[in-house]
Amino acid sequence: MSDRMTVEVWLYGPISRYGKEIDEELVQDRRVERSYAELHLRLPEGSTVAHLLDLLRLPPEEKGITFINGKLAAMPGVDTDRDVELHDGDRLGISHRRSMWPFQYRFGASLDETLKDSFRQRKDRGIHHAYTKPDE
Amino acid sequence: MAEILRINMTDRTATYEEVPEKYQHLAGRGLTSTILYDEVDPTCHPLGPNNKLVFAPGLLTGSVAPTTARVSVGGKSPLTGTIKESNAGTGWGQQLARLGIKAIVVEGRPEEEGWWGLRVTKDGAEFFDADEYAGRSLYEMAPSVFERFGDRAGMMTIGVAGEKKMAMAGLCFNDRENRPSRYSGRGGLGAVAGSKGLKFIIVDDTDGPGVEMADKDLFDQGRKKMLNALRSHDITKPKGGLNTYGTAVLVNIINEAGAYPTRNFREGRFEEAAATSGEAIFEGNQERLGKELYNHACSPGCVIQCSNTWFDADGEEMVSCIEYESTWALGANCGIGDLDTIGKLIWQCNDLGIDTIEAGVVIGVAMDSGIAGFGDGEAAIKWLDEDIRQGTPLGHILGQGAEFTANAFGNERSPTVKGQGMPAYEPRAIKGIGMTYAISTMGADHTSGYTIAPEILAVGGDVDQFDVDKADLVRAFQQTTAFIDMSGHCLFIAFAILDIAEGFEGLVEECNGLLGTDWTGDDVTRIGQEILDKELAFNRTAGFTAADDRVPEFMRYEPLPPHDVTWDVPDETLDAVFKEA
CATH class of the missing domain: 1.10.599.10 (Aldehyde Ferredoxin Oxidoreductase Protein, subunit A, domain 3)
Known part of the structure; x- marks a missing residue:
């Protein structure tokens, strides 16, 4: 397993159930509760966020606010994290689509560079609370 | 024509005054802060005879505009020494507005010992002797108040912390179920009421004149835009973020961001946060009740409905509401990772009449000062239920707030600005x-x-x-x-109107329609x-x-x-x- 790395993944809300479905062989350790799951996974080197979501069988429409190592990496409607490559020791926190982080409580927080670039290019500079259309 | 009700606690008189021209377009915080600026010497002692306590419903409060049941309360704060406005969502404010009262100004201070209540109806304002209610548990006392004044009355009261003039005492209002659970919590305004011997203001708007409206069509147009915005936005819509998980939906997010103050602001991430989150409250209730439970409105007319209830292992109601700031303050900030202990601590705060945020910051500082270890829920409950309730010397130290407590124990780690405890977001990380x-x-x-x-x-x-x-x-x-x-x-309407421009237009049109x-x-x-x-x-x-x-x-x-x-x-x-x- 020398070509593998360990990644810590937290799933919040109803998506915690996907913590049960991941291939046993990839699991170093896990705790799956109704409201959250804490997973320690052994993934192939070079895996991306998209690979991880496939392994979890987590549908994109259920995935909400996402953190990589404490930096905001994606929000509903701004999925800039899919191609981000994971590294040994990384921590991912993925919330259900229903989660929220209003702008005034994230103003000045750490952002992943890819998301930051995406926000910079928007006319609103990323100061909205939500980026999905109603009922999306 | 709306009026200002002036209450003199020195001689217990009540007078109605015309609203001066310059106050006509003010309400809520705009009016409480203006009256304080106009009438109160900023150098006065917050608990002395020259401070005033001002209650003012918002501009739209009492109308049918959605989510407008806020009442602002102002005074010079005994916690910060600054001007203070603290608002609460409660039918009490709506009733006051529908009685045609733009503000209640409470001034003076009785020379004799005693507790008084004020009852305000369409027929006027009258005092009653409230000695029999003093020193009691608010949860035990509240039903007897509604039995006496009727279930549809609105109640503003203070608990033993306010009676003892503690700087973390809040003003307690009833929720829709007449629980003593909605608070103007911050800044110690409960102590200002206590200093004036004011135990209650009971309001009953039966047959009151209602809220005046200049242009009903414009108002209706505005409120419909607001309603549409609130009902369609992900955060505020039915079964959206707030209605499902309450404000505690933020726990896991802020924790992942490394900005969840833990153990008196020593760390930015709490290992037990997920077990104390809005998701955990929702799932925990489902497990204990055998059904999904969405949140309820704290006050009539709210469409966001973010107020939760936590049920114990037997399926009995423990407490309402576990807000984000409360589960944080009495949870992570004290190293406590169990919702039942957090629920008991919030119940104590509501029962004593204290601000859950300041209480949690105080307990965090006390633990940081070595009076008990972080995570010691039993010690935290004892500090509230025995020390503050009985008014022991330790209780009086803790009751004065986080900065006072830190000073008392020689601890420089006082997470406060202008003497007020910081809420649940770490400034270093956000x-x-x-x-x-x-x-x-x-x-x-x-x-x-x-x-x-x-x-x-x-x-x-x-x-x-x-x-x-x-x-x-x-x-x-x-x-x-x-x-x-x-x-x-x-x-919380701000969540929707930041993203939906029509919602913002609605806000302006509601105000223009009313005024x-x-x-x-x-x-x-x-x-x-x-x-x-x-x-x-x-x-x-x-x-x-x-x-x-x-x-x-x-x-x-x-x-x-x-x-x-x-x-x-x-x-x-x-x-x-x-x-x-």
Whole structure:
């Protein structure tokens, strides 16, 4: 397993159930509760966020606010994290689509560079609370 | 014609006054702060005879506009020494507005010992002897109050903490089920009521005149736009983020961000956070009740409905409500990771009449000072249920708030600004909220910096959150918030109207319809600034300077894990926020 790395993944809300479905062989350790799951996974080197979501069988429409190592990496409607490559020791926190982080409580927080670039290019500079259309 | 009700506690008289012309378009925080600015000497002692306590429903409170049951309460704060406005969502405010009362101004101080209540109806205001209610548990006392005054009455009261003039005592209002659970919690206004012998204000709007309306069509047009915005936005819609998980939906998010203050602001991430989150409350209730339970409205007419209830292992109600700030303050901040213990602590706070945020910050400081270990829930319950309830010397120290407690135990780690405990967002990890805490006229306050639509904020240029100089943005947030606090809307409408421009138009049209004004978006920031100007002037005369607009020093030299960041926003940036105002 020398070509593998360990990644810590937290799933919040109803998506915690996907913590049960991941291939046993990839699991170093896990705790799956109704409201959250804490997973320690052994993934192939070079895996991306998209690979991880496939392994979890987590549908994109259920995935909400996402953190990589404490930096905001994606929000509903701004999925800039899919191609981000994971590294040994990384921590991912993925919330259900229903989660929220209003702008005034994230103003000045750490952002992943890819998301930051995406926000910079928007006319609103990323100061909205939500980026999905109603009922999306 | 709306009136101002002036209550003199020295001789227990009540007089109705015409509303002066200059107050006609003011309400809520705009009116409480203006009356304090006009009538109260900022250098007075907050518990002395010269401080006043002002209650003012918002502009739209009492109308059918959605989510407008806020009542503002103002006074000079015994916790901060600044001007204070603390608002609550409760049918009490709606009833006051429908009685045609724009504000109640409570002044003076009785010379004799005793407790009094005031009952306000369409027939006038009368006092009653309230000695029999003093010293009691609020949960035990409340049913007897509604038995006496009727189930549809509204109740404002204080608990034993307010009676003992503790600086973390709040003012308690009833919720829709007549629980003593809705609070103007921050800043110790409960102690100001206590200093005046005021135990209750009971209101009953039966056959009251209702709220006057200048242009009903315009008002209706505005409220429909607001309603549509609230019902369609992801955060505020039915079964959306707030209705499902309550404000505690933020726990896992802020924890992942490394900004969830843990063990008295020693760390930014709590290992047990997920077990104390909004998701855990929702799933835990489902497990204990065998069904999904969405949240309820704290007050009549709210469509967001974010107020939760926590049930114990037997499926019996333990407490309502577990807010984000409460589960944080009495959870992570004290190293407590179990919802049942947190629920018991919140119940104690509601029962004693204290602010859950300040209580949690106090307990965190006390644990940090070595009086008990972090995570010792039994000690925390004892401090509330025995020390504060009985008024032991330790109880009186804790009851004076986090800064007083830190000083009493020689601990420099007091996470406060202007003497008020910081809420549940670490300024070192989220710099914007740190700026809000630092420059707020109210002391560390997470509700003083909300945004509206960026196109409105962008007066004179594009809004860029990545600008080096964020002072303009922070100032605009403060102005916006002051206006919403005046409107009577719950601040959470800001979530929807930041994203949905029609919602913002609706807010302005509701106000214009009610008052007959022709305000535009620009007036929102102008009026907000006028409110802030009075608050800033009050604080300056009270002795506050730029040196008070700072986060505590330890945050400059103690790196906060997991990001290992310190507070590094230059003082000049903070000073620039209101410099040009």
